[in-house]
Amino acid sequence: MTTPSLEALLRIGPFHSALRAAIRRRGLTLERLRLRLAQQDVAVALSTLSDWQQGRVRPVSPKSLRAVSVLEGLLEVPPRSLLALLENAGPSGWPDVVPGMMPGFNANDLEVLSRHDRVFVDADRRASRVEAQVVVRARRAGVDRFHAHYYGDDSAETAQVRQEPVRNCSPGRSTLDEAQGLVVHELLFDKALSEGETWVFEYASHDPTGLESIEYAHGVRCFLAQSLIEVHFDPAALPVDPHVYLQDWDEPEPHRTIDLRLDHSGSVHHFETEVSVNWVGIRWRWA
Structure with a gap:
């Protein structure tokens, strides 16, 4: 049983899976991540971070997108890699076309x-x-x-x-x-x-x-x-x-x-x- 790497998730998405993989690789708890965001004058609730990484909610407001940009630096992923997943996603939060994936992977309905x-x-x-x-x-x-x-x-x-x-x-x-x-x-x-x-x-x-x-x-x-x-x-x-x-x-x-x-x-x-x-x-x- 194989699973996509963080690098693959940053290419194909979805955003929440890539975010969760990046957080796990850095070994940060959500509370520590919230504190580091606060140190850079970015206020994000712990529940919001949890919702983002579980796919319940997508960051869409200007304030939320700025937080994602800061997160990219804290998580040491390439600049705009997480933001690009949000920009290129369809209404479901998944990319409209995911090459090489089977039916149902690109639907989140x-x-x-x-x-x-x-x-x-x-x-x-x-x-x-x-x-x-x-x-x-x-x-x-x-x-x-x-x-x-x-x-x-x-x-x-x-x-x-x-x-x-x-x-x-x-x-x-x-x-x-x-x-x-x-x-x-x-x-x-x-x-x-x-x-x-x-x-x-x-x-x-x-x-x-x-x-x-x-x-x-x-x-x-x-x-x-x-x-x-x-x-x-x-x-x-x-x-x-x-x-x-x-x-x-x-x-x-x-x-x-x-x-x-x-x-x-x-x-x-x-x-x-x-x-x-x-x-x-x-x-x-x-x-």
Whole structure:
């Protein structure tokens, strides 16, 4: 699983991901960053900085843009690199065209409020089925679809992966990138949503590629209020050392956070709120 570097994010955006990656690379807390801005007579609230890096709000006023210009110096990124991302973005905050990215990456018209995935690992140690329930809220009127991105394990034959609509959605277009192990399916809602309207839908992913699985993760582009991952293991294939991990765009390797124990049914789960890192997942080993 690879993630864009800070340098790549400064080229393609979006602004909030690039800002967050730059802050993390400098090792600054938001409070320290706020104090350094204040030392240069730039007043920005802590909550505003948080909103900017999570994609909830974009700086658009002259005062906010001046703050971004000062931030570029404090974060040691090239002059106007963050400002250019704001200037070249469409109404969603993402660039109108992002070369080399799959459908759905350059759209930010749905806010994912909650995601609950149930992963089923069979006796052959394969995560052959994932059931997902997703709650979204429309950022604008007229949104009527969701792009489900599925990253297969290394060397997986991505073309074999299929995603099955289960409730409140129907199949649309699909595309794949074999080199990246990525397949994208368009899930169409039963209607176009109004701005601020929520929608609940379910779908299942089937991966018959036959490779042993050692992890499952949620990819978080901006902010996820609730993330629940359950992994159910067949009694004939119980793992060892299950644990939670987190990884951000600018981190080459994930870091372990919580050790998990199998319950009486051979399952583990992890529930997390207010997720702003780019990957939250569960890993395990085979004895």
